[in-house]
Amino acid sequence: MENIILIRYEEIFLKGNNRWVFEKKLMDNMRHALSGLGTIKIVKSQSRIYVVPKEDTYPFEDALLRLTKVFGINAVCPCVRMPVEYESVAGQAVEIAKELVEKNGYGTFKVETKRADKSFPMNSMQVSADIGHRILVAIPGLKVDVNKPQFTVHLELRDMAHVYSEVIPGAKGLPTGSGGKATLLLSGGIDSPVAGWMIGKRGVEIEAVHFYSYPYTSERAKEKVIELAKILSTWTRGVKLHVVPFTEIQLAINEKCPADYLTIIMRRYMMRIAERIAKENGSLGLVTGEAIGQVASQTLESMLVTDRSVELPVYRPCVGMDKNEVIDIARRIGTFETSILPYEDCCTIFVARHPVTKPTLEKTLKFESELENNAEELIGRALAGVEVLTL
Numbered sequence: 001m002e003n004i005i006l007i008r009y010e011e012i013f014l015k016g017n018n019r020w021v022f023e024k025k026l027m028d029n030m031r032h033a034l035s036g037l038g039t040i041k042i043v044k045s046q047s048r049i050y051v052v053p054k055e056d057t058y059p060f061e062d063a064l065l066r067l068t069k070v071f072g073i074n075a076v077c078p079c080v081r082m083p084v085e086y087e088s089v090a091g092q093a094v095e096i097a098k099e100l101v102e103k104n105g106y107g108t109f110k111v112e113t114k115r116a117d118k119s120f121p122m123n124s125m126q127v128s129a130d131i132g133h134r135i136l137v138a139i140p141g142l143k144v145d146v147n148k149p150q151f152t153v154h155l156e157l158r159d160m161a162h163v164y165s166e167v168i169p170g171a172k173g174l175p176t177g178s179g180g181k182a183t184l185l186l187s188g189g190i191d192s193p194v195a196g197w198m199i200g201k202r203g204v205e206i207e208a209v210h211f212y213s214y215p216y217t218s219e220r221a222k223e224k225v226i227e228l229a230k231i232l233s234t235w236t237r238g239v240k241l242h243v244v245p246f247t248e249i250q251l252a253i254n255e256k257c258p259a260d261y262l263t264i265i266m267r268r269y270m271m272r273i274a275e276r277i278a279k280e281n282g283s284l285g286l287v288t289g290e291a292i293g294q295v296a297s298q299t300l301e302s303m304l305v306t307d308r309s310v311e312l313p314v315y316r317p318c319v320g321m322d323k324n325e326v327i328d329i330a331r332r333i334g335t336f337e338t339s340i341l342p343y344e345d346c347c348t349i350f351v352a353r354h355p356v357t358k359p360t361l362e363k364t365l366k367f368e369s370e371l372e373n374n375a376e377e378l379i380g381r382a383l384a385g386v387e388v389l390t391l
């Protein structure tokens with residue numbers, strides 16, 4: 001009998017012939033997430049993955065926490081593994097129930113059995129009923145509630161028996177690295193880290209680009225974005241952050257273009273620079289934290305004009321979300337507290353009192369042409385000043 005961790009995953013089952021590629025990635029990402037905690041074996045068997053520690057002193061709590069941040073995992077379950085020997089398995093189930101009732105004062109439970117080994121003489125229902133009965137006999141006052149039990153004893157009878165109760169929700173999604181790479185425009189706000197996380201959840205690796213306008217934005221604002229990228233990196237197996245000096249471009253736009261078009265033109269420059277960085281690093285798309293109607297630059301008209309500045313598709317996973325929905329996710333993934341620290345974003349300096357909400361491409365291009373003989377040079381200088389941080 002040994003303490004191990006059972007990993008449940010689901011969406012990968014739909015992958016047909018490719019399934020093993022996703023499973024291999026998932027196991028590799030798990031190994032990466034757990035590195036430094038102690039010697040383990042990670043094995044896959046019959047639609048489950050198991051983490052088997054090799055030392056008695058293995059830090060289970062740390063490992064469980066780290067595994068809940070690995071995309072592709074639906075649930076993390078600390079469990080006891082033992083040979084499929086019915087009497088000892090039943091005894092273990094009763095033990096687990098006793099412990100939980102003593103510790104938490106639970107009054108209701110159920111038993112749920114999965115039986116992969118069909119040669120086993122009882123079916124799942126019979127096993128659940130029999131073990132449920134044994135638990136009832138052992139713990140006076142406890143009742144069965146199949147709809148809303150206070151705890152569930154899970155039994156999985158496979159090549160070995162697995163007994164557990166705790167089912168910790170995982171991050172779900174698909175394993176990082178199974179879906180290519182995208183480049184995230186990361187500001188210091190609430191939305192863009194959430195947008196990066198949502199794309200990351202689908203198995204996409206993230207590189208991030210941040211524009212800063214020193215001395216109009218402070219060193220502290222940059223530190224804040226580095227911190228956000230660090231938090232994101234704990235979910236996505238690392239993030240490479242490209243920090244782009246943007247002051248010269250902003251000053252040039254400010255000088256040459258009408259005030260109400262500043263934001264949209266600045267946005268287009270950000271996109272063009274991000275696209276250069278994206279193409280360089282093999283990204284197949286750009287990601288922003290925009291949501292329809294949130295601010296003037298996020299109307300359908302503005303986003304259309306923004307997207308005409310680049311060839312790569314622009315993904316906006318927050319596009320249909322309300323601010324509160326974005327905030328809920330930000331809290332869950334740990335970026336919210338950092339995002340709400342006071343800071344200046346380069347978007348908020350030089351803003352017009354009334355930025356255009358319905359820009360046209362025609363006018364935008366006309367105003368931009370004031371800068372055109374200079375555009376390549378400006379972009380080139382910004383790119384030459386990029387600082388790359390691996391987080």
Ligand code: ATP
Pocket residue numbers: 184185186187188189190191192193209210211212270287288289290294295297345346347
């Ligand atoms: P966020 O909360 O992500 O900052 P927001 O609601 O404040 O979004 P804007 O400031 O208009 O909206 O920015 C829209 C999007 O443009 C951001 O989600 C981000 O993807 C990108 N962006 C804005 N400022 C920067 C910046 N300084 N560096 C990189 N990307 C930026």
Ligand code: MG
Pocket residue numbers: 187188189345347
């Ligand atoms: Mg912002």
